Amino acid sequence: MKKRTRLEVIRDLLEVLQKNKQVKITHLIYKANLSNNSIKPYIEYLLKNNLAEQTIVDEKRMFKITLKGNEFLLEFNKIKIFSDSYGL
Structure with a gap:
């Protein structure tokens, strides 16, 4: 499995926050698959x-x-769709 980029980790964290009203840090660690030190x-x-x-x-x-x-998530996903469509 490929290591996630910094932007991908940020996107993953924001997606967890977007799907939940309020989140404890332990939930973020678990859902974004990060360690306590790396988060x-x-x-x-x-x-x-x-x-x-x-x-x-x-x-x-x-x-x-x-x-x-x-807004960051929306723009990130637009760029992801664009880059995937051109094989970037």
Whole structure:
């Protein structure tokens, strides 16, 4: 199996967030198939670039996708379809 690119991991995380209203980090780790150590830079990137936001619910860190994150997914999927159609 081919290793995922950084963009593919970001897409996978955003898709998990898009399918769920609010997600704990453990759920993100499980659904995106990442380790506890490897998810940290991705979470920082998502938060820094306003693709996701963090809230505290019952003393637990929860994450949800932002409008910008949804737009990112839409554009990413358009590019993926285009590149696949030309065998890129």
